[in-house]
Amino acid sequence: MNKLIEIKNVRHTYQTQNGPLPVLDGLNVSVPEGGFAAVVGPSGCGKSTLTRLIAGLMKPDEGEVWLHGERVKGPRSTVGMAFQNPVLLEWRTILQNVVLPLEIVPTKLNRKQQEDRARYLLSLVGLDGFEDKRPSELSGGMRQRASLCRALVHSPDVLILDEPFGALDAFTREDLWQTMHQVKEKEPFTGVLITHDLRESIFLADQVIVLSGRPARTQFLLDVPNTGRRTLDDLYTVQATEMLHTLRHQIEIAQGRAAA
Amino acid sequence: MRLRSFLTPLIAVVVFLVLWEALVWVMGWPDYKMASPSDLGPAYTRYWELFLVMGWQTLWRTVVGLLLAIVVGVMFGMVMGFSRTMRDALYPLLVGFNAVPKATVVPIVALMFVGMHDFNTVLIAFMISFFPIAVSISIGLSTLEPEYRDILRSLGASQTTIFWKIALPKTLPEFFGALKVAVTLAFIGTNLMEIVSPHGRGLGALFDSGKTNSDYPLMFAVLIALAFLGIVLYYVVVALEKIFAGWAERQPG
Numbered sequence: 001m002n003k004l005i006e007i008k009n010v011r012h013t014y015q016t017q018n019g020p021l022p023v024l025d026g027l028n029v030s031v032p033e034g035g036f037a038a039v040v041g042p043s044g045c046g047k048s049t050l051t052r053l054i055a056g057l058m059k060p061d062e063g064e065v066w067l068h069g070e071r072v073k074g075p076r077s078t079v080g081m082a083f084q085n086p087v088l089l090e091w092r093t094i095l096q097n098v099v100l101p102l103e104i105v106p107t108k109l110n111r112k113q114q115e116d117r118a119r120y121l122l123s124l125v126g127l128d129g130f131e132d133k134r135p136s137e138l139s140g141g142m143r144q145r146a147s148l149c150r151a152l153v154h155s156p157d158v159l160i161l162d163e164p165f166g167a168l169d170a171f172t173r174e175d176l177w178q179t180m181h182q183v184k185e186k187e188p189f190t191g192v193l194i195t196h197d198l199r200e201s202i203f204l205a206d207q208v209i210v211l212s213g214r215p216a217r218t219q220f221l222l223d224v225p226n227t228g229r230r231t232l233d234d235l236y237t238v239q240a241t242e243m244l245h246t247l248r249h250q251i252e253i254a255q256g257r258a259a260a
Numbered sequence: 261m262r263l264r265s266f267l268t269p270l271i272a273v274v275v276f277l278v279l280w281e282a283l284v285w286v287m288g289w290p291d292y293k294m295a296s297p298s299d300l301g302p303a304y305t306r307y308w309e310l311f312l313v314m315g316w317q318t319l320w321r322t323v324v325g326l327l328l329a330i331v332v333g334v335m336f337g338m339v340m341g342f343s344r345t346m347r348d349a350l351y352p353l354l355v356g357f358n359a360v361p362k363a364t365v366v367p368i369v370a371l372m373f374v375g376m377h378d379f380n381t382v383l384i385a386f387m388i389s390f391f392p393i394a395v396s397i398s399i400g401l402s403t404l405e406p407e408y409r410d411i412l413r414s415l416g417a418s419q420t421t422i423f424w425k426i427a428l429p430k431t432l433p434e435f436f437g438a439l440k441v442a443v444t445l446a447f448i449g450t451n452l453m454e455i456v457s458p459h460g461r462g463l464g465a466l467f468d469s470g471k472t473n474s475d476y477p478l479m480f481a482v483l484i485a486l487a488f489l490g491i492v493l494y495y496v497v498v499a500l501e502k503i504f505a506g507w508a509e510r511q512p513g
Contacts, residue, residue: 052410055410055414056414057410057413057414074416075413075414075415075416076416077415077416079414079415081410081411081414083407083410085405085407087405087407087408087411089408089425089426089429089430090430090507090508091429091430091432091505091507091508100411100412100425101415103425104412104415104416104417104421105415105416134507150411154415160414
């Protein structure tokens with residue numbers, strides 16, 4: 001299949017006050033079109049650096065990042081991002097927040113069509129009726145839903161999610177996982193999800209990439225079998241438990257607490 | 261609700277005046293020691309024309325000084341907010357400049373630009389009030405979470421776009437907070453100059469002539485007039501804040 005995201009042998013070192021700090025060393029990731037990859041790994045192993053590389057916010061010291069057969073040299077409007085912090089603009093309504101990317105990227109939509117598109121996405125994530133509210137009037141989970149709509153409004157090829165559900169309580173998080181599946185059915189995208197939650201990784205992704213401890217390289221790849229539409233019950237099957245166990249073991253290796 | 265928000269401060273003012281009157285009456289102070297509110301009425305009716313003319317002089321020079329402080333303060337704030345080097349370079353200078361008591365600068369300025377009364381007064385009002393504005397803008401800009409920047413930068417937005425769409429509006433609440441402080445400071449600056457420099461303009465000069473003529477009720481009347489102008493300008497800022505940064509106000513409860 002066509003590889004949409006291709007990261008080849010990426011090496012990157014930050015220059016800090018305490019000398020050079022290598023974060024990525026021999027990282028390889030490839031995600032086919034329409035695929036959804038979850039990246040897990042120990043804290044501080046360079047996962048967020050990976051998202052910034054894909055988004056073109058920074059360049060790697062060595063190696064190549066390709067999107068859609070084009071080498072990434074800088075930011076590109078075909079990327080959508082959502083973070084753990086929903087970073088909604090408090091002075092805008094929810095609708096105006098979602099429209100924001102369309103004010104930056106070139107678009108053929110007029111103002112009315114832009115708002116219609118935003119309304120459609122908001123209804124898709126269950127936020128109809130909240131268009132004219134301010135972010136401060138919404139709960140954490142709702143803000144994260146709005147942030148997701150903003151990341152999708154310009155129909156990006158690539159959706160980068162940097163621990164978007166990390167700050168939510170367990171039940172809200174599970175609600176949002178299901179929302180993600182519904183959204184992906186209607187608004188297909190190729191996704192990279194950074195997460196610390198192994199259950200989240202196998203519930204959402206079709207490929208889980210385990211990074212080693214710093215400096216990070218690709219340590220392990222797990223393909224999550226496609227079983228059609230997933231439900232939360234699927235997390236309580238024998239296969240799911242086996243996958244989680246495998247991943248858990250790999251994380252321990254990455255943390256240096258278990259032998260390979 | 262609107263009636264209440266208007267009545268509460270009004271009642272507070274009346275209570276204050278009554279307590280003041282009572283204090284003077286109980287202590288049996290003559291008006292050269294402490295004028296009472298009932299002394300103020302005659303002072304205003306006798307000199308109302310002077311109060312209007314000089315009040316206006318004080319007001320416009322304060323406002324011009326304040327506008328200057330906003331322009332220069334925002335510029336300094338932007339330079340320091342966006343560049344770490346400039347922040348490191350300028351902060352000690354600004355803090356040092358701000359720490360110098362402006363009362364000592366007044367005679368220097370008065371000598372330096374002798375005869376240019378309006379300019380001198382505006383200059384002191386500006387010098388005393390631009391610091392909080394510069395600091396608030398620079399802190400607002402330099403503490404902008406990187407995610408806010410990334411959201412737009414990942415779409416290829418320019419620095420200018422990021423400034424107008426995110427950095428500037430996000431800094432507005434801090435800016436208005438600083439402006440409220442700056443308003444009262446600017447009045448202090450204007451009056452320092454008006455009292456010290458012998459050019460006979462503004463409420464400060466009126467205060468000075470009250471002192472020369474031992475007209476104590478007049479001096480107190482000037483102070484109250486200054487307080488009134490300060491309150492008016494403060495609420496102008498509050499009104500502007502409601503318009504431009506009303507979103508930052510949380511609903512109570």
